[in-house]
Amino acid sequence: MSVIKKKGKKLKTDTNTGFGANASNYGGRFINKDGSANIKKTGIGFIESISWYHTMLNIPSWKFMAIIFVFYGIVNFIFATIYCLIGVEHLNGIIANSFTDKFGQAFFFSAQTFTTVGYGHISPTGFWASFVASVEALFGLLSFAIATGLFYGRFSKPKAHIRFSENAVIAPFQDGKALMIRISPYKNTNLTDAEAKVTLGMRVKEKGTEVNRFFSLDLEYDKINALTLSWTLVHPITEDSPLYGFSKDDFKNNKGEIIIYLKAFDEMYSNTVAIRSSYTFEEVVYGVKFVQMYENSKDNSRTVLHVNKLNAFSEIVFEEVLTEE
Template sequence: MAFIKRKGHHGDDLGFGNRPMGKDQRMMNADGTSNIKRIGLPFFRSADTYNWLISMSWTKFMSIIVIAYLIVNILFATIYVGVGIENLKGAEGETFRDQFFSAFFFSAQTISTVGYGHISPSGFITSCIAAFESMLGLLAFALATGLLYGRFSRPNAKVFYSKNMVVAPYKDATALMFRLANGRNNQLIEISIQVVLTINELVDGLKKRTFMPLNLERSKIGLLSLSWTVVHPIDEDSPLFGITSEELINGEAEVIVLLQAFDDTFSQTVHSRASYLDENIIYNAKFVPAFFHDEEGATILDLSKLSAIEAI
């Protein structure tokens, strides 16, 4: 397995350590997140709650909002029924189910401060519960509004990467290539990219995970308007020189992509990451052109063809 042209260097470590990876294990997920699970943390981490809520997916976030809303209203509806449904003037229903739903919808009107008026609290205890619920509702909706603003205003890059890398002829030799494009209509400027090959290697008789930066034909561009084909020439100085697909598979190779750009919409620097396993490196293939010109002379970029390849 010691087929790499140079030994690993601690300065190349991306922060994943040098422990070898097992079969079908990856250091970075395809979506750019680290494949690391943290344990041993306290259950309640108030300092991380905000970051957790604004960084989770929209599906999970909306599910938490809806579930929390239902739980709070069910809790207060149970309290109103327990205190006595007769303390809610206008609440209708002879059965427990009808009474509970009347209390539930009164709770929903109170916590949102809508207050239609056909149901109102009667008595000191019920009025205190309703007053506390309305105060809780104001705080909860203010918090939810802040979280929504934080999610919408958080700058992030939506960069699409080709599904596979290809090894294709390039300037009388071969090169490792992949494509990327901006998935939004905003402008990304001053884009820089770093590509690192990580592979299991025998170093001084020990099996370790080594990290080797891949030199690129061009590591920076000024503006990402169309798709960008990132090229690593496989010359004599390349760690991939003379390496076959089988050797990459045996070494559990993984290529990590780190991208940095300036988003002119938010006037902030954004980051994007991607990862390719050895099975995603296709030999003797090339990318199909992803953009063309229409009859009016405008350039059309077809993102559905970003990953399209053909055999050579």
């Protein structure tokens, strides 16, 4: 930890964030909204720079399925072309007059061989046709083994089904004001022992040079036993806070980012899940408060959580506590 001064007060900075201090070497934000690092790596080959396993586990479902179908189509197209080059007369059972019909039947024979279905009405004859069919069958077995592993990995991968509010807010709190961020689970999961950590990154001038400085923001509650409803992370802006004295214009005129790290225990996976996100100062709304997200049901038998109200807030009347100290 190092110490800097702000308005005559000494503030401890966090030096264990993993981010560099040289502000001129940083572009944009530190952490993207989806929690990924805002980093582009160069100086290494494209193939070498990508973990294909991690990529296939993390891409959206529609992209994953699209890759599977495109791969399946391309492989069968290639093998159908090879069968046509060898000669479809070496595939017993094909009855076709035009090249299109011949290629189509070769394509579907390839699909049957690749998937090891083998209906039997078409069979290879001759060395080369039989050799290609045997290679395709082996390639199909290996491909489906990989695809099955990826499907299982995506299905069983522990994931924190938690959403963050789109904005952080500055709202009245007790006799002053506080920075507030709201989170909520959105799946039918049971999360316990949730723990949050909030770090503020700001560009400050030291000896005429802009540098990055990071501060741990103390929370009213940084741990809760169960995350079943919404949880509002509250950082009281006291004299010990690096945000003390910040007005609405200060958030507009300064560059800063609020980074949230959250972890919880998922009973279904029997494992700890983690998620992170961030808010730039431009995404901090000053002088509002979050709207209640949950209420009792009409028959008073259950609590209804309105996930669509996660980022809902209402304007408040500015009071003395919301002006710059």
